[in-house]
Amino acid sequence: MKIAFVGKGGSGKTTLSSLFIRHLAAAGAPVVAVDADINQHLGAALGLDEAEAAALPAMGERLPMIKDCLRGTNPRIASARTMIKTTPPGEGSRLLRVCEDNPVYDACARPVELDGGTVRLMVTGPFTDSDLGVACYHSKTGAVELFLNHLVDGPGEYVVVDMTAGSDSFASGMFTRFDITFLVAEPTRKAVCVYRQYREYARDFGVVVKVVGNKVQGQDDLDFLRAEVGDDLLVTFGHSDWVRSMEKGRPPRFELLEDAGHLALRRLRTAVDATYELRDWERYTHQMAHFHLKNARTWGNERTGVDLAAQIDPGFVLGENTVESPATLPEDNSRMTSTA
Template identity: 40%
Template sequence: MRIAFTGKGGSGKSTLAALFVGQLRATGQRVLAVDADVNVHLAPLLGVDAAPAAALSHPDNVVAVRRHLLGTNPRVAGVEHFVPTTPPGPGSGLVSLDASDPVLLRHATALDSRTHVLHVGTYEPADIGAGCYHGHLAILENLLSHLRLAADDWVVCDMVAGTDAFANSLHAQFDVIVVVAEPTPESVSVARRYRELARAAGVGDLVVVVGNKVADDLDRDYLVRELSDEPLAVLSTQAGLRRARQSGACPRPDDLDDVSPLARIVEYARARPMPAHRREELLRTLHLRLAGQRWVRHAYGDVTTQLPPVPA
């Protein structure tokens, strides 16, 4: 299962993603946690030092990962011809959640033999005035499209806040996208806009809203009224969690008064895997759209040849 957490900045999406990883670990699942937020919060929340040299988007790591993904795929001329939507082909190197996987061994931090953490990275001084975070996310798009998951494997991604996922293919890479919303006008407006864009992108059914920092029934009623729907789950204001964070401790499900909202998200996601053919079609459409951009044709040539033939 692939699940992403997003929402307005400050809504608690990174903390909820960390708690969700903890819930999966507690039940023995195999997990890859990915910190894809420019602010790099999930990795530290899981106790991982997000060093710049270890970032997935570090130029040396981009080349190394793409070299593995390329394998002997004849449809891609070389690692320098990868675009964000480059799909796997014959001979591609895929990535699994096995502890012995070469990409995980080289680029991820192991919390235990069944839990690994990757972080995409953030802006560095050299990027000032010359870079865009969407460019950093391209290697994550490549990694996700080349994943080979076993039954009950989980990928948990803390996304960039807001609606930035629609600037690339990330909105099509997950089975469920959780929009975390607190009961404020600003937060629910982001949730509404995310749902609107998801419907326009053909993935509206993947999006669910989870309420967070809900103090009372009035807060809950506000979310229902403003979102025109009942949230999938609701987490109340958690004094124990706040105290743990204030002490510098990583958030754990044990810090919550009630873990049933986490279990509800697990149950919901597990029942809704995206069919492989649907994901392939979504990503094919996005690849063709990108291939039609003038700058892509100028920099990479005709990347439509990277796609598999359409079945007769």
């Protein structure tokens, strides 16, 4: 199951995504956590110190390797150079699973020990001085989009992505890559504006959006959110001494999180698991092709010098039963039984 946390800057989406990751790990679920925010704070929210967080390998810096791995033996893709962030998989492509070892995880993921379990953490990498004036952040999040495009995940497996703030994810098709999107909203007009913008953009693509109220301090805050977002309001979080300690770098054992927090996290997981029955792999694959063609026409064909529409395999549908060509499977492609 693929989950996105989005919201206005400062809404607390990184904090809540880290709490949800901790909740899943404590339950023994396999988790891949991805920090796709321009401000890279998820590692710290999961307990890494500054040096450990800074040492995490950046997916954006390993994009050529990721492309070369994912194209596998796909005859429609001549080289990694001709792949762009929206390139979809086809026959012969290297597909990824949550519970496996593979070259992408080897290069980009690091295990993070949490109460009750271990999660894999991947980061896009920060926006550096060398990027200023010459690159946009989508050059880094493109690695995440390719990862999601080639990922085959099933029930009880979780990929949690902390997205960049606001509606910036609509610059590509990545917003359609998730089973559910949790929009973290404070009880403010600005936060509600971001919600309405997100809902408007996502409306025509079958994107499931639920609002997670944060920093809700009383009935007036709750009434405000209910009036503004209606039935999309799934759950709310209020003041938490546990979270305050975590943000100071001194988190107590996760089991000591307040009961209200544990209850809210269980409701989030229930909502995630319920979306599995709504999953439509054919629509998912079609949306990949739709945004790939759009990007190809807009800039991709000119950038690569080839007709990127030819990369779309019309007979291919990504799904849990999709079988890769044996030639694309590395020797270490055994499924893991732990959450590491």
